[in-house]
Amino acid sequence: MIAEFLPGNRLTLLNSGNEYFPALLAALESARHEIFLESYIFADDAIGHEVANALCRAAQRGVEVNVTVDGFGARNFAADFLPRFADAGVRALFYRRELSTFRLKRHRLRRLHRKLVVVDAKVAFVGGINIVDDNNAPEHMRPRFDYAVQIEGPVLQQVHRAVRRMWEIVSWANFRRRFRLHADAAPCIEIAGSQHAAFLIRDNIRHRNDILNAYIDAIDAAESEILIANAYFLPGVRFGRALYAAAKRGVRISILLQGKTDHPLLRYATQALYHTALKTGIRIFEYERSFMHAKVAVIDGEWATVGSSNIDPFSLLLAKEANVVAKDRRFAGELRASLKEAIANGAREMLPDDLSRQPWHSRLLRWLSYGVVRAMVGIAGYGHRHWHAEEQTHPVRKG
Template structure:
């Protein structure tokens, strides 16, 4: 399914928790009817307590507050924050509660990886920022690099449709909650801005490849420049070939990947692909100032995307994801400027010569990690689909 482009939106790019969490808290504190929050991680830290307090305040005002947290990413939430929020009147559901930590069954890898908030049907947030402090590593020179978008306008309609749909699915999956769920109606449509945008999800039914296909369409249409900043970058063959083909057409292609990582196996697997990209003329920068957690891209300073979807098999084949896509020179140029600033101040470029002269053992480890990741996807039953 392609993107349905909707005009008349007002979008504001939010970089890192320093911009995102105050905006989210302000929106929740202004809620009068209904709040939805979906997140992969809801940490038991100062940031988690801050947002939890805002949700409790809203519930105390009589606002219907619905919070959906992933059962794997939210294990800490289940242990420490679920009960106090439920006691305060917040409606909490857990998506696929983690009950068998050592299991490799297929469904265990199907996670709710989306980060969406919707307030009164009039303000939404979509992006990659979990509810967790982005200053959790004192040795880093800056916060975790990540993005979200604050949204007003017609794009709220498909966002509202998907959060209510998933909430209902999870509710019906619980034997204790097989009751019809009443949701507040959307307010009359408004067009507070002039930005054209679309909203896509990834799930395991009708929207398996929507986000990936939207990337591929934009890459195929690129004429000048592509910048992809992605935390866990392990693209399949179609995606790799699309980027290399763009470079052969004379398009400048730049990748911003992780220098520091909390998942070394995936980082090593990503580095197994560096040789192919560098040989094809793609520029690669690794971000070292802090953790890179962004999932964003810009094409020709006109097309942009911000969301939760990594370019790896776990996001593109298994998880529930959500991305906003934008066709607007102002928004795209603003995101590109932010990325260029991040590369200039906190990233190191990998040169083709230096990479080729690198230790042979490093290459062996990288390809071993790549094989391990592919094996994990194969065990889950998806190895022949990407």
């Protein structure tokens, strides 16, 4: 589906947990009617308990609180939070709860990776930040670097519709814990600002390629600059061709990736692509100050996206994801400035000489990692057939 941009929004960029959690907690404390919260991770740490306490207080004052967590990413949730939530009246559900050993099957890899909060259909939060403390990481990787957006205005209708729909689907699938929502009256949302924005999701029904298509449309239209920061970057054929075509027509492309990672296999697989990218003129930077978890981009200083979707086959073909896309120079400029600062003060540029000095066994490790990741996607049922069928369905535009 084509992104539906709505005017009249106010978007507030939130850099990492230091900015995100105070804004989120303030919104939760002000809730009067309903709260929807979706998170891949809900950690047993200081932030996790602070958010949980705010949700319990809201439920105790009569707010309908609906929490959905991923059954794999938040597998600690049942022991750490569910009893307290049940006592307070917080309604909580698992998306595909893991009750046995994780096996590499397609349905096991379909995770709820969205990070969404909607409060009273008046304010929403969209981004890549889980309910987890920025410092809940190995010491050398602290603090976590990520982004979210606080949204007010008409685009909230799209977010509100998505969280209600997810709640209904997960509730129906949980036979023992079916929670009904109040009647779905379309929220009356007023103009809050002057920014144009759209809300996009990725699922396996009507929105398989919405986020991917939005990226590629923006890349194909790029005239001067593409700036991408993505934690797990392993693009498919369409995305790669679009980037290379943009580079060949003179667009400046910079990609900020992880220098410190929690998934070495994916990082090694990504590094296998560096040589070709650098030959095309794409600049690659690895963020080394701390653990980068961002999934954002800015194109031509006007188009910008912040969300949960990585640019890899797991996010773009399997997981449920959510991104907000803005067409606004002020918002895009703020995100661009933040990314430029991160590159200047926390990243190292990868140069052709760095790659040529790598020993043969290091290069072999990276290509083997790339092959393993692609094989994993194939085993899950999304290998060559799906990756390239999607390419034929949506051919790359030339020029």
